Amino acid sequence: MKRILSSEITSESNYRNRRQFIRDAGLAIGGGALASALPLVAAAEGRDLATVPGPHSTDETPNSWTDVTTYNNFYEFGTGKEDPYRNAGDFVTAPWSVKISGECDKPGTHALEDIMAPHTLEDRVYRHRCVEAWSMVVPWVGFPLGDLLKRFAPNSNAKFVRFKTLYDPKQMPGQRRAILDWPYVEGLTIAEAMHPLTLMVVGVFGKELPNQNGAPLRLVVPWKYGFKGIKSIVEIEFTRRQPRTSWELSAPHEYGFYANVNPEVDHPRWSQARERRIGAGLFASKQPTLMFNGYADEVAELYAGLDLRKNY
Ligand SMILES: Nc1nc2c(c(=O)[nH]1)N[C@H]1C(S)=C(S)[C@@H](COP(=O)(O)O)O[C@H]1N2
Ligand SMILES: [Mo]
Numbered sequence: 001m002k003r004i005l006s007s008e009i010t011s012e013s014n015y016r017n018r019r020q021f022i023r024d025a026g027l028a029i030g031g032g033a034l035a036s037a038l039p040l041v042a043a044a045e046g047r048d049l050a051t052v053p054g055p056h057s058t059d060e061t062p063n064s065w066t067d068v069t070t071y072n073n074f075y076e077f078g079t080g081k082e083d084p085y086r087n088a089g090d091f092v093t094a095p096w097s098v099k100i101s102g103e104c105d106k107p108g109t110h111a112l113e114d115i116m117a118p119h120t121l122e123d124r125v126y127r128h129r130c131v132e133a134w135s136m137v138v139p140w141v142g143f144p145l146g147d148l149l150k151r152f153a154p155n156s157n158a159k160f161v162r163f164k165t166l167y168d169p170k171q172m173p174g175q176r177r178a179i180l181d182w183p184y185v186e187g188l189t190i191a192e193a194m195h196p197l198t199l200m201v202v203g204v205f206g207k208e209l210p211n212q213n214g215a216p217l218r219l220v221v222p223w224k225y226g227f228k229g230i231k232s233i234v235e236i237e238f239t240r241r242q243p244r245t246s247w248e249l250s251a252p253h254e255y256g257f258y259a260n261v262n263p264e265v266d267h268p269r270w271s272q273a274r275e276r277r278i279g280a281g282l283f284a285s286k287q288p289t290l291m292f293n294g295y296a297d298e299v300a301e302l303y304a305g306l307d308l309r310k311n312y
Helices: 012-030 065-070 083-087 112-116 145-150 190-194 246-250 296-303
Strands: 097-102 108-111 122-129 134-144 160-165 185-189 199-204 218-220 233-239 274-277
Touching: 065 134, 065 199, 097 112, 108 112, 134 145, 145 190, 145 199, 160 190, 185 190
Parallel strands: 097 233, 134 274
Antiparallel strands: 097 108, 122 134, 134 199, 160 185, 160 233, 199 218
């Protein structure tokens, strides 16, 4: 394992502070919206996907295509919010395969087409809340992760699910630097993974997922911080023990395994009580952050008896 100097470890939040300052300074002078800082060309739109309306959508107005596809976190392509949009254009996502391993009766490696084929694609509009206290509303296209996982027959030792992003420094310039301990990894409890709100996402706005949003296959867990939504997944492993996650490994006192949005528990460096809706305009006030990102009725029972201040 390569060693990372502590001076090289840069949490998302450090970047956020610096970039927010730059952004605020720019806006104060120019008074422009985010989009004005970008080339006039809109991000390329993928092919249409055949979908059916999914359950569980919020009725909030989705963000724009530009917001969703040009304001991203995908450190493999740079730490700036616009870097993934600028740098992921040539990322090759076909052919793509996913390895399923660990505590299950039917492990194996499957082409993306085999992963997707038996599943009905649904449109689901979900709130997407970042730990940095901004949020968006995104019309994802995907299918329940649980339906996929059941195909591999997890056994009774499967208590957690671990996900891994592609490791390919040739294509992913961010991986040539020790920003995180690559490849990016995430984890869920088996109950979280099987919950019907948890989606394997392959698209946005009825179209194929743009590279910057995690093509061709990423996770979306709407009641958690956006960082649980691991992108460009190549491996899914059923485990007995709770897996370590990338953000936990990089800053354990700031990011826990659960990453449930909790407005009552401050991040070590800022309050989590309010959030800024991307695209709401410069003078829009922040809105209150809801417990479990507004999905408490559906998911609070998953955490009955768990101290949410300790298990953050
Ligand atoms: N592989 C990988 N997945 C990732 C990230 C990343 O840097 N690398 N960033 C996470 C973070 S911090 C967020 S907020 C979401 C952003 O998803 P979006 O760009 O589609 O909004 O992706 C998550 N998934
Ligand atoms: Mo994030």
